Structure formats: C-alpha cells, structure tokens
Amino acid sequence: MLNRAPLRVLIAAPRGFCAGVDRAIQIVELALERFGAPVYVRHEIVHNRFVVERLRDLGAVFVDELDEVPDDRPVVFSAHGVPKSVPAAAQSRALTYVDATCPLVSKVHRQAQRLIEEGRHILFIGHAGHPEVIGTFGQVPHGAMTLIETIDHVADLSVPDEANLAFLTQTTLSVDDTAAIVDALKARFPSIRAPRSEDICYATSNRQAAVKAIAPECDRMLVIGAPNSSNSLRLAEVAERIGVPARLIERASDIDWDWLGEPRTIGLTAGASAPEVLVREVLDALSERFDVTEEIADHTPERMTFKLPRELVA
CATH class of the missing domain: 3.40.1010.20 (4-hydroxy-3-methylbut-2-enyl diphosphate reductase, catalytic domain)
Structure with missing residues (x-):
C-alpha cells in the first residue's frame, strides 16, 4: 500500500x-522432556491460548479436573495455584505431580495459613471465580475467608470479630482499585492486619x-x-x-x-x-x-x- x-x-x-509465567511454561516443557508425552496439565498453565496451543502441540494435555488424568501419567498444576485438596487427591492416587504455582501466589497461600493459625478472619480482595482466588480460598477452612470484589462491598460487610481481621489480595489486580478498597477497609476496621508486603505482584x-x-x-x-x-x-x-x-x-x-x-x-x-x-x-x-x-x-x-x-x- x-x-x-x-x-x-x-x-x-x-x-x-513475567518470571512466574516463564517458570510455569518451562515446567511443562521440562516435564515433557523428563516424562515424555503426554503430560497432563490441570487447567490452562497460564491464560494465553497461543501458549497453551504450543504446549499442546508438544504433548501437553489440558484437563479441568484431576480425575481426567490417568494413573500412570504425570500432572502439572497451573501457575494460578490450586486448593490444598488437589495435591492431596493426587497423593492419594500416587500420581506424579509438579506444582507450577507462581511463587508469589504461594507466598499469599502461606500468609493465609499463618493468619488462620493466629485466629484471624481474612478479607480477600479479588475477583470471584478466578483460579487464583479459588486456589487461595482452598488453603483455609470453609468460612475463614470473605471475598471483597469492590469498594461497595466494604460498607456492607458483616464480620465475626472486628478485632481479629486481616486482608490479603489477589496478585493480578488493579493497583489503584485495590488501594481504594484497602483504604476503605482500614477506615472501617482500624485494627485490620495488613500483609507484610504488598500482595499485588x-x-x-x-x-x-x-x-x-x-x-x-x-x-x-x-x-x-x-x-x-x-x-x-x-x-x-x-x-x-x-x-x-x-x-x-x-x-x-x-x-x-x-x-x-x-x-x-x-x-x-x-x-x-x-x-x-x-x-x-x-x-x-x-x-x-x-x-x-x-x-x-x-x-x-x-x-x-x-x-x-x-x-x-x-
């Protein structure tokens, strides 16, 4: 023209x-080298169709749930993290599994467990249905964490004990939106425990x-x-x-x-x-x-x- x-x-x-995505993709590639094809992957390893299709061409098989993985094949867990029940189910079946959870997501999981051990209720800022949110909620007992999606949710919150609250966040949120929600939480619950460092990666x-x-x-x-x-x-x-x-x-x-x-x-x-x-x-x-x-x-x-x-x- x-x-x-x-x-x-x-x-x-x-x-x-980012480093977490790069690591997750390498894990699938190395698993294919180590174990041969097929290697099963629970959920999309990362949210990108081009990446998923390339790995599929190399021999990765993407599944929604663990029961779709044969007993004699390895499985990789996605970068977004999984509930505790997933590796527990893999162990009960003696499956070979590799966890590709981003280390920064794993850090949030560890924080959640520590806060529950301290007897705190966690307010988790994130998007309902996102795999990372599902994985993080799956680290703690049912009812121990409440999801906060918007600043409007803060005013409507009913919590078991205002003196024993903490908040954590999904790692991939809007920095500005999250800051506004955090400010609202701190204004309503002055004694709320903040993470030691920011959770947004x-x-x-x-x-x-x-x-x-x-x-x-x-x-x-x-x-x-x-x-x-x-x-x-x-x-x-x-x-x-x-x-x-x-x-x-x-x-x-x-x-x-x-x-x-x-x-x-x-x-x-x-x-x-x-x-x-x-x-x-x-x-x-x-x-x-x-x-x-x-x-x-x-x-x-x-x-x-x-x-x-x-x-x-x-």
Missing part, C-alpha cells in the same frame, strides 16, 4: 511474560505503571492478552481511565481497524502471560497499513527469576 500514513508506536516496557504493578507512563501520548492503546487474563484486562482499564480508548486483543487478527482509525500515536503492551512473538505479530500487521516508527518506552527493568522445582532439574 502506497502513501501509508505515519504511525508512532510506543511499546510499553516492561510487558509480556511486581509484574502486575510494573505493567500498569508502564501503561500509565505512555498513555498520555497515545490516541489508542492495544493490549495483547486473553479475555480471561486478569492482569491483561487491568492494563486496558488503566489506559481507559486515563482517557485513552483501549482494546484487548489476543492476536493481530483481532485488531478492529475501523476502531483504530488513523491515529498518530498508539500504545502497545502485553499482559504477563502473552509471549513477545505476539507483540511482533501486531507490529508487523500495523506496518502493513502504516509507516510505523517503533519506540520502546522503558519504565522499570525486571530481573526477577524463580527457581525451578528440584524434581525437574536434579
């Missing part, structure tokens, strides 16, 4: 894979901050991520709140060109479970229609790495 309109693309950094915070840094210069924002990816959805919300129209897309083929129009500058980012190859795919698609100038907008370098399970690297 001749006479392509100029387009400046501000590429957020950091973006894409570094990758979620950094990716939201990177969007905030570039959004004021952008006419549109494209966020690469799955519709069931909490951290990806939050990135689009961050841009919208700044006043920049944003769309969540899974791949370049999802770009709505009529919606995009002919902007001068767009922002491009990717959720923590979206691979860099999809960023390149979107840039290539944009280059077919526009005269693209790419700019990496560095915000915060990330050097976090997590150890792999001993049973796969020994």
